[in-house]
Amino acid sequence: MHDRLAFLSLRLSIFAALGLSAIACGSTVDGGGEGGAGSGASSSTSTSSSSSSGGSSGCVGGTPILLADGTDSGYIRCDDGTIHRAAAVACDPTIQAAACEGTEMYKDCTSDADCTAKPHGKCIHHDGNFEVPGPSCGCVYSCANDAECGADSVCVCQGVVENDVSWSRCSAIAKCATDADCASGECGITSFNDGCFQQIGLACRADTDTCRVDADCMAGSSCATLPYSTVGEAGTFNCETQNCAIGRPLLVAGAARTAPASNRVDWILAEITPDTETLDPAVRTALAEAWTEIAALEHASVASFARFTLQLMALGAPPELLFAAQQAAADEVEHARVGYALASRYADRPIGPSKLDLTGVPLDTDLRVVLGSLIEEACVGETIGAAEALALAGMVRDPVLGQVHARIAEDEQRHAELAWRTLRFLLAGADEDTRRFARAAFDRAIEAASADPSIRRAVVAEDVGLLSSKQLGALRRQALRDVVRPCADALLAPVAAPIVSADLNA
Ligand SMILES: [Fe+2]
Numbered sequence: 049m050h051d052r053l054a055f056l057s058l059r060l061s062i063f064a065a066l067g068l069s070a071i072a073c074g075s076t077v078d079g080g081g082e083g084g085a086g087s088g089a090s091s092s093t094s095t096s097s098s099s100s101s102g103g104s105s106g107c108v109g110g111t112p113i114l115l116a117d118g119t120d121s122g123y124i125r126c127d128d129g130t131i132h133r134a135a136a137v138a139c140d141p142t143i144q145a146a147a148c149e150g151t152e153m154y155k156d157c158t159s160d161a162d163c164t165a166k167p168h169g170k171c172i173h174h175d176g177n178f179e180v181p182g183p184s185c186g187c188v189y190s191c192a193n194d195a196e197c198g199a200d201s202v203c204v205c206q207g208v209v210e211n212d213v214s215w216s217r218c219s220a221i222a223k224c225a226t227d228a229d230c231a232s233g234e235c236g237i238t239s240f241n242d243g244c245f246q247q248i249g250l251a252c253r254a255d256t257d258t259c260r261v262d263a264d265c266m267a268g269s270s271c272a273t274l275p276y277s278t279v280g281e282a283g284t285f286n287c288e289t290q291n292c293a294i295g296r297p298l299l300v301a302g303a304a305r306t307a308p309a310s311n312r313v314d315w316i317l318a319e320i321t322p323d324t325e326t327l328d329p330a331v332r333t334a335l336a337e338a339w340t341e342i343a344a345l346e347h348a349s350v351a352s353f354a355r356f357t358l359q360l361m362a363l364g365a366p367p368e369l370l371f372a373a374q375q376a377a378a379d380e381v382e383h384a385r386v387g388y389a390l391a392s393r394y395a396d397r398p399i400g401p402s403k404l405d406l407t408g409v410p411l412d413t414d415l416r417v418v419l420g421s422l423i424e425e426a427c428v429g430e431t432i433g434a435a436e437a438l439a440l441a442g443m444v445r446d447p448v449l450g451q452v453h454a455r456i457a458e459d460e461q462r463h464a465e466l467a468w469r470t471l472r473f474l475l476a477g478a479d480e481d482t483r484r485f486a487r488a489a490f491d492r493a494i495e496a497a498s499a500d501p502s503i504r505r506a507v508v509a510e511d512v513g514l515l516s517s518k519q520l521g522a523l524r525r526q527a528l529r530d531v532v533r534p535c536a537d538a539l540l541a542p543v544a545a546p547i548v549s550a551d552l553n554a
Pocket residue numbers: 295296349376380430459460463
């Protein structure tokens with residue numbers, strides 16, 4: 049499905065932006081392996097609920113969830129399928145996955161000794177999938193207790209929620225640790241893929257929650273709690289939809305923030321007139337929904353670049369990076385106009401953004417915070433965005449859509465190059481500790497982005513660019529393996545040549 053030569057050109061463009069030789073990188077595009085780091089960690093479940101008990105009526109019944117060895121997990125499953133955590137119990141950190149054999153076509157690691165970013169690292173083998181059949185190796189990490197996951201995180205034992213991950217893993221959301229922390233007496237678990245990352249965690253159930261189970265939500269959304277919600281209060285359970293697509297997200301506490309849609313015409317680019325006549329009504333509706341989400345993300349990217357510009361200034365960036373960041377923000381305004389135009393044409397009504405809530409958007413200028421978000425949002429996020437747009441440009445049938453994707457791909461490739469040049473600037477003269485921090489940030493971001501997104505599309509149709517969760521996951525893993533990982537390795541290699549400021553325009 050993917051144009052692998054196009055991915056090679058993307059990688060080479062980033063290498064050129066960094067002034068690196070492609071030969072310096074030991075990776076080959078023909079690796080053929082399926083996953084980057086975290087291969088096999090695909091996770092596509094939404095909330096654990098399977099039936100509705102209606103709103104926030106509380107837990108009725110309750111069956112202790114037992115671990116594979118028959119011991120109590122500390123979690124209770126209510127009759128409606130929701131799960132809460134009564135007690136913090138130690139988890140088995142064993143990772144039940146085949147070890148890397150060393151003969152795989154592509155390897156991010158060869159032994160467990162290479163997986164040191166977090167405790168309980170294992171270098172696992174993955175066979176690949178239907179898209180990319182080659183075998184590969186990548187690091188994954190487990191946990192034994194909450195303390196190992198750091199502040200504001202908990203260790204969710206393997207087997208508590210069904211998410212296709214056969215080991216215990218740290219969650220990024222921990223509004224509570226056990227039921228005792230909640231006024232409702234119910235510290236509920238959420239497991240939801242927002243389209244970027246699998247968001248697993250714990251939050252107190254409350255009367256103010258707008259849902260309790262998936263059945264309380266409309267089709268296509270799930271009852272979950274996110275660090276930030278565009279539809280409800282942060283840390284409460286709301287009907288959430290997958291909210292991640294092309295470009296640089298405005299991440300706040302790990303979740304993409306966007307403006308809700310509104311009825312307005314001033315964001316609609318008149319010249320965008322896709323074919324709507326020959327489309328099946330269901331396909332047209334699905335396209336309207338998809339482009340409304342994409343447009344909102346592109347719109348939020350403008351704010352992301354505004355924040356990025358301020359951070360660059362605080363860290364003493366050279367003028368060419370500031371200039372490129374301003375140009376990128378302008379590109380994102382245009383991407384949003386294109387996106388809202390497509391959404392409006394497919395929906396046959398005007399769609400645009402309403403006000404973007406910037407409450408609580410941090411402006412942190414600490415080097416490591418900026419490095420971490422640059423790696424997650426841009427070096428990984430925008431490189432994947434460019435790769436997705438490249439693939440879609442060659443896939444869709446409507447020439448108007450093809451031109452849109454090609455233009456976005458071209459712009460996102462430039463944004464990805466900017467991200468990597470900025471990374472090089474931030475790492476110039478950095479000590480080994482900071483470089484190790486950056487390597488660990490890449491490991492985390494690559495592992496998180498390697499999962500299949502849990503998009504529950506009513507329609508999957510390649511010829512209009514509506515890809516399935518598996519197709520998107522395969523495409524992202526290919527971009528991670530063929531572009532992100534080699535570029536990160538080349539830039540962060542301990543033996544990398546010294547970087548001088550004169551190289552920044554290379
Ligand atoms: Fe972008």
